[in-house]
Amino acid sequence: MADNNVKKMLGKVFNDIADAIETGQFGRKVRVGITTLGSEHGVDNIVKGAELAQEKDKSMEVVLIGPKVDTNLEIVEANNEEEAHKKMEKLLDDGDIQSAVTMHYNFPIGVSTVGRVVTPGKGKEMFIATTTGTSSPHRVEAMIKNGIYGIITAKAMGIKNPSVGILNVDGARKVESALKELNENGYEINFTESIRADGGSVMRGNDLLVGTPDVMITDTLTGNLLMKIFSSFTTGGSYEAMGYGYGPGIGEGYERTIIILSRASGVPVVANAIQYAADLAKGNIVQTAKEEFNKAKKAKLDEILKNLKNKDKGTSEDTEEITPPSKEVVTGSISGIDIIELENAVRTLWKNGIYAESGMGCTGPVVMVSEDKLNKALEVLTKAGYTTKESDPC
Secondary structure, three states, X not given: OHHHHHHHHHHHHHHHHHHHHHHOXXXXXXXXXXXXXXXXXXXXXXXXXXXXXXXXXXXXXXXXXXXXXXXXXXXXXXXXXXXXXXXXXXXXXXXXXXXXXXXXXXXXXXXXXXXXXXXOOOOOEEEEEEEEEEOOOOHHHHHHHHHHHHHHHHHHOOOOOXXXXXXXXXXXXXXXXXXXXXXXXXXXXXXXXXXXXXXXXXXXXXXXXXXXXXXXXXXXXXXXXXXXXXXXXXXXXXXXXXOOOOEEEEOOOOOOOEEEXXXXXXXXXXXXXHHHHHHHHHXXXXXXXXXXXXXXXXXXXXXXXXXXXXXXXXXXXXXXXXXXXXXXXXXXEEOOOOHHHHHHHHHHHHHOOOOEEEEEEOOEEEEEEOHHHHHHHHHHHHHOOOXXXXXXXX
8 A cells, every 4th residue: 555655746846847847837827727517618618618627728827616516627616606716716716726717706895807818810818907806886986996907907918018008988088197206206107109190008909900909998987898899790790709808806915816807708718717827826916016006106106096086075165156158169179178177167167267168180189279378378277287288170
């Protein structure tokens, strides 16, 4: 009996050495758990994806969490989704697995996920920040945090200085202004330029298709929609066949590496999500997050967010009646103002004795003023925080 045990131990040692030589990974393998219940395509769909991921990458071990099935993979048995999530969390907290992949999982407020897609224009990978969860109940604050979450994820994946763009959705200009302030305070952000002739770090739909930035910042609902389109536009929508899933939940103080899949995710996406989870664990995303949050806080992130919300509160309560100055011909335009602040920007100019009207230019909302008052108006709006001294020509 003792001889048999020794033989088994020696056999395992030699197998581990052989695996290390084959993969170049010496030491303990990264272990990734995946819950198998909840897919619209059945348990077998998840198991096949897990087996494919394991076959492709011998430097990790895939652990199934769910009902017993016929497979060579390790199984931690669970009879329903609730039980599977509890066992998944325990395996993570005990260090038995380093990351996990699951479906229909609720994160606390402040945590949201960074998806990873392959863009159709040039086949470039892009991180979408974010795709599920809620970074903050305040839309603009959430998008600012989403940007940091995207940078964290990209850095954990080995991109040292990821390029960042902000999708042209409501709140984009305020997000841009806040992130540029953060950058000026010492938190380095590598803003990219749109491929469109007018450039700028606010991204158009064209930039989505070619993957202009490494990290595309957007609100979570839009990000979720983009993930579904990118992953299933070739299949009609019911089967997500492309990409790496909805990504890891990121948030200050959150230390579990949990990657989200859609219930519509097919075998290729399941396999890719597991690989994504393994790579994030290897890149030590938890430590990366701590470092990035510390740097952002040193650059006055909390103060920027507080001022943003105080300003919004003041704006919403400002019911003062303002009589506009005498009407003038307005042919000068100021862009770069978020649509949700457009009317407030006009009122601010009226307060300062400058007649203005709101309008919509080819790249978004604009404030229209007299040509001879353009510079003065821009100065007033910049001081009030509605725009930077940049303009987007048509």
